[in-house]
Amino acid sequence: MSRLFVCCLLFIGFSSILHAQSSQLSGRVLLQGVPVPNAMVHVDSTFYTTTDQHGVFTFQAIPYGQYVLYVRHTGLQLFSKRLQLCKAIHYEQDITLAWQLTTLHGIAVHESVSTKKVQESAMNLTIVQSDFIRKNLGGSLMQSLDKLPGVKSIGIGAGNSKPLIRGLGFNQVMVVENGVKHEGQQWGADHGLEIDQFAAGQVEIIKGPASFMYGPDAIGGAIDIKPISLPLAHTMGGTIDLAGKSNNGQWAASGYFYVRTNRWFLTGRFSLSEYGDFRVPADTVHVYSYAVPLYKQHVRNTAGKERNIHLSTGWLGKKLASIFYISRVYNKSGFFANAHGLEPRRVNHNLHDRSSRDIQMPAQEVTHHKIINKTTFNLQQHHIEWQNGFQHNFREEFNHYVNHGYMPPVYPTNRATPATLERSYKKSVFTTALKDEWKVGQHQFTIGANAEWQHNQIDGWSFLIPAFTQWQGGLYVYDKWRVNNQVILHGALRYDLGRIKIEEYADWFPSAIIENGDTSQQYLVRSTAISRRFASLNWSVGISYEPGRVFMKANLGSSFRMPIAKELGANGVNYHYFRYEKGDATLSPERSYQADISLGWKDEKMHITVSPFFNYFPNYIYLNPTSAHDYRYGAGNQVFYYAQSEVVRYGAEMQAQYSFSQQFEATLAAEYLYNEQLSGAKKGYTIPFTPPPSALLSLQYNIPFKQGMKDTYVGVEYRAVAAQNRVVPPERKTPSYQLFGFNAGTAIRCQEQTINIHLQIKNLFNTRYLDHTSFYRLIELPEMGRNIVLSLQVPFTWRKRSEEAKGS
Known part of the structure; x- marks a missing residue:
């Protein structure tokens, strides 16, 4: 491996020498004749700079070639x-900018730079802006994104979900926030x-493997x-963002403020x-054949609350920029x-039904702290990014003490662990990543490295997973x-390369x-000491390929x-599952091979994309149910153990958008997934949480008000989901269902501010249905x-840039 990596570096080095010829590029950026300071100027995604207080930018040395200036x-x-x-x-390039007017429509909203990134990527990439999230606000971020084909959420209740x-x-999909991999207790649904x-x-x-850039998870x-x-x-x-939901009486408020001088911001x-x-x-409802009456149709004890704080500050220079992100999510x-x-049956209905807004046991509390620094260097032809992060995740589960097996009938008073603490997990994570991007002729190279160390501690009177320490690191080289x-x-x-202890x-x-x-x-x-080392190339x-209206990736x-x-x-x-789970210390790493294709066509009225894929796992890890039952710890619960099998997966997604006129448009998003285990105890079965085929049809009419209001729309949605009859026992089949929804929104101009309003009615006809990817x-x-x-x-503004610019 070392020889291969050295050869890559030598190749890149010789290429740099052979293409040393370069040009100078400079210019001035204006808005209505006024210089625009601190505008981001970049040539492709390789050379970056910002304009000075006079709107001037300069690149000293850019190799010969074809580029796009942004x-x-x-x-x-x-x-x-x-x-x-x-x-x-x-x-020399003098550039005049104009104010941005945004019209929201379709499933995903892209700016031009985002559209270009999607088109040039060979992977199946979708980019959505914050406007899309506000327009489709759900109980969590993942629930706000579930209109995208191929993207679903494993939800538990109204405010918690996993992608x-x-x-x-779970650990097969990586979530990255502010450039750093988000690390919590993502193994649990x-x-x-x-x-x-x-x-x-x-x-x-990114749908499909993205390991070469993001890492193994x-x-x-x-x-x-x-x-x-x-x-x-x-x-x-x-x-100021405000939101309310009728079903569970939710209210949410989020206040955001910013202040910036020339270089510093907060x-x-x-x-x-x-x-x-x-x-x-x-x-x-029936919980494992036991009938549970619901008081006023409320799912008792699913209330919750959030308290989140985010801060960022930094210095933005021409050649050096450094930003800190600090957050606490509770x-x-x-x-x-x-x-x-x-x-x-052991539920005090009088207590739990007394109020629909109190939080009784069983319950959980999660606090996640995060500190991230991103520092960028623009050194002639090189754009270098160095990111460091620290995270601390503290999760506690509370419940009344329940003895089983040889556990004492009464919880000992001399134990340091409280009798109400069922389980707790404390995870500390340090990450660092460094990458360098530069261009040589028509080649854009990226070389990078990242490393992560994490330690997870456990506590509580109940045991499920052991404490562990883990580290992993990787090196990569990428040529565009x-x-x-x-x-x-x-x-x-x-x-x-990685190790877990x-x-x-x-x-x-x-x-x-x-x-x-x-x-x-x-x-x-219950768990023996284990030390395993893993490595993979x-x-x-x-x-x-985009020759015109037709494109292919x-x-x-x-x-x-x-x-x-x-x-x-x-x-x-x-x-949570009424089952006993056992791990296997001899499991080998999962490997995956995937082919992904996107074919599309676009013109002034229509845009359609079809994305078939094929995925093969020689050793997919899954939780296999057995005929055994545990009576020492599990009170007779069925035993599940982790196993591996050969798995094949294939399917496709489709997105189509058609504009009947400037005001009226239709969007269709559909998906299909098939998977099958080719070996092991469940040969011939699918894998858990496999979403059934589905399609979402959206019709939207944009109302062209002339004054006072803009981006006004009304729309209806129709979602059809097929039955999922291919399950792996003890999963149960889910029937097909159809849902209808309504949405509307507008942007009201009030003096010099714009107030955005969005309305949704989900499950318009109060349909009873089962979501196959839901925890419950x-x-x-x-x-x-x-x-x-x-x-x-x-929005609110205390000081405008234009006033400062006029005085400069």
Whole structure:
């Protein structure tokens, strides 16, 4: 591997020498005749700079070749122009920008620079802006993105969910926030991401393996959450976001402020949210054959609240910029009281039904702290980024003490662990990543390295997964070769190395062990000490081809994922599923091979894309149910153990948009996924949480008001979901269903501010249905009933850039 990596470096070095010829490029950026300071100017995605206080920018040395010059600034239209640099002379470009007017329509909203990034990528990439999230506001960020084909969420309750991309989730999908991999307790479906959706500026979704750039945990895809754009120089202001939901009485408020001088800036966001028990269109549900009546159709004890704080500050120079992101995300929520523990009957209905807004046990509290620094260097031809992050995730589950097996009937008073603390997890994570981008002729090279160290501690009277320490690192090289204006070739190579050390865990209570007729009391070891090392070399090749209205992208690659501590060392009752789970210390890493193609056609009225894919796992890791039952710890619960099997997956997504006129348009999004286990105990079956085929049809009419209001629209939605009859036992089949929705919105001009209003009515006809990717679907609990969602965004400005510019 070392020889291969050295050869790559030598090749890049010799290429740099052979293409040393360069040109100078400078210019001035104006807005209505006034210089625009601190505008971002970049040549392709390789050379970056910002304009000075007079609107002037300069690039000292750019190699000969064809480029695209971009100039962008918050609130202004993106400027782009193709350049041909072929002589060692000084090129000058004077650029006039215009104010940005945005019209929202369709499933995903893209700015020009985002559209170009999507077109040039060989991977299946979708980019959505914060306007899309506000327009489709859900209980969590992932629930706000579930209109995108191939993207779903494993939800528990109204405010918690995990991402699911093409049927893969948990540690198979990587979530990145502000450039750093988000690390929580992502192995569990019973809690959501510690992400504030109000703080998301732009979200990039990669469907399919993205390991060569993001790392091993992106074996199924990646969700990259970008921050809100930096404020203009010499400005001060902010926004207030308000939201309300009828189904669970949720209210949410988020305040954002910013202030910036010429180089320094400071931003802050404070988000609050509270909600009650959500309602379903059912009076009774059956929890494993036991009938549970619902008081006023409320799913008891699913209320919750959030308290989030985000701060960012930094210095923005021409050649050096450094930004700090600091956040604290807090969530407290209850679990459906009849579906947690060993016995659904042990519920105090008088207590839990007294109020729909209190949070009783069982419940969870999650606090996630994050500190991130991103420093960029622009050194002639090189754009270098160095990112460092620290995260601390603290999750606690609270419940009344329940003894089983040889646990004492009464909880000991001399134990340091409280009797109400069922489980807790404390994870500390340090990450660092360094990459360098530069251009040599028509080649844009990226070389990078990243490393991560994490330590997870456990506590509580119940045991499921052991404490562990893990580190992993990787090196990669990526070449983006623009053959001509129509063809771009991509190639990447990545090497990863990692190690996980699992700590031994023994029961805090003795068990009676009979040996040779003698009975002794022993503290049984539930998890033995494990130390495993993993390494893998992976690759990716691709092409993007756009000759005109027709376009094509294709990508072929491999990836791998280390098994996690739960898969290697679990040995306990999972109260959320009423099952006993056991890990396997001998599991090998998951490997994946995938081919992904996107074919499309576009003109002034229509845009259609079809994206078929094929995915092969030689050793997919899954949780396999057995006929055994555990009576020592699990009170007779069925035993599930982690196993591996050969799995094939294939399917397709389709997006189409047609404009009947400037005001009326239709959007169709559809998806299909098939997977099958080719070996192992469940040969011939699918894998869990496989979403059924579905289609979403949206009709939208844009109302052209002349004064006072803009971006006004009304729309209806129709979602059809097929039955999912291909399940892996003990999963249950889910029937087909159809849903209708309504949405409307407008932007009201009030003096010099614009107030954005969005209205949604979800599940318009209060339909009872089961979502196959929902956590509660396992106990046949229907999804949330009719829900009216109203959101409002009010911007405010204390100081404008134009006033400062006129005085300069």
